[in-house]
Amino acid sequence: MTEVWSTLFSFENYGELLVLVQNSLYAGALLGIVGGLIGVFVMQRDLQFAVHGISELSFAGAAAALLLGANVVLGSTIGSLIAALLIGALGVRARERNSIVAVLMPFGLGLGILFLALYPGRSANQFGLLTGQIVSVDNEHLGLLVALSVVVIVGLAIMWRPLSFASVDADVARARGLPVTAISVVFMVLLGLAVAVSIQIVGALLVLALLVTPAAAAMRVTASPFLTPLLSVVFAVVSMVGGTMLSLAGSLPISPFVTTISFAIYVVCRLVGPRRGRRKTTGVTARAA
Template sequence: MNRLTDALSRFFEFELTGELLGYPFVQQALLAAAALGLVSGVLAPLVVTRRMSFAVHGTAELAFTGAAAALLIGFSVGVGALAGAVLAALLLGLLGQRDNERDSVIGAVLSFGLGVGVLLLWMNPERTANKFTLLVGQIVGVSSSDVTLLGGAALLVLVVTAVLYRPLLFASVDPHVASARGVPTRVLTPVFSLLVGIATALGVHVVGALLVMALMVTPGAAAIRVTSSPARATLLSVVFAEVAALGGYCCRWLPAFR
């Protein structure tokens, strides 16, 4: 037991860690990371199964554009990112119904969002550091109101996903057979795109537009490689996403990174 304690003490200073956990901004950051890990972990296997990895990237770019617009006009960055992501999700879900049109629609939305976002950042007179956080996130800057917004949006995504999970899974694995069996695939596509958009917007404020794709895709891809069971894949994906989100933030406390 003493050896284990000594080994852990080389990586964590427990007294300092306990002190840090007492600060509200650390608690809010951990709650935000946990909410993002849970949502992205649940959605990631479906994103991979539906081959929507590129769509996540396009949604993140418009979420970045919405956040840049909110920063320019002095509005909530989280709400701006959410509005941009919802707009992207609706565009991708409605215009990309056919498989042969999806990539071109995503490419157009991605290019448009990135261009407008960069233009809005250029028009913003604030310091470069504030703009840079839209790309890589600022988890320690998450406020209590942001945590409330994140929690509410995460709860909405989880409830809708739970209600629609079986038809979503069926339509994801074989959309043609699902459509023939009466599953409303044309309705489920924009609905799922909207859920992905909300989850992506949550990630932009926490981990940034550049890294949100990693949380929305990698846990699901890894889980599907480990097991073929949808339930186990979802559980493993949540575990992987939580380890990435919470572990990445907690690694900041290691002596080597201070």
């Protein structure tokens, strides 16, 4: 067991290495906030499958930018927005949306693999688009990530109440005069931006660990409209920052650590959730008696 641990992790000169990945730590914490907030609406609107579909076209855009020598974050953002707008405009009904996502996913993945196969540069850059890279966030990338994240957070803050209403009961919201279709399209754009900023850190294949799992874990332990996004953000930030720090010690891709921490949190919440529900039910029954 000790030999396995020493093979995976080495904390020699760890403090010096932390200085080198400050941008990644900042980006990870910021993405945890973005993913935790938007993930709540992803769960409420049943868009988990759509997140994966958007990530595939985001991956294709990032791979195209890598091949052309352009900014990878910008390419990822363009790919995400194209996918988000297509899904938002064409996938009004859940069945239609799932069909569109199922068509976009293999197309985006195949296109991305083609661009990577044509790319003559280092294989680490290719692998990083799929699984994330701990040292890939330079000052320019961090600036773009901050700008896109601010757009997503501000957008969610502005439309939080109508988006919550439309997510819980779209028919009633429409009857009350809310522009449900417009809200859906705007949210898909915000989701596309959130996926784009996540690709650079956790990679295209495992973006669900940031945009779905923390919110799913939070919903297992509370139904409070205040505590759910708060816990989701806490879980996402812990997964991102903790995964980044463990990845640094192991000199391995960040995504396995982020997904493992995120999954462990979900398992704990899933175990705690039913017990909490039983205690609450028992208390209500006792008071009624």
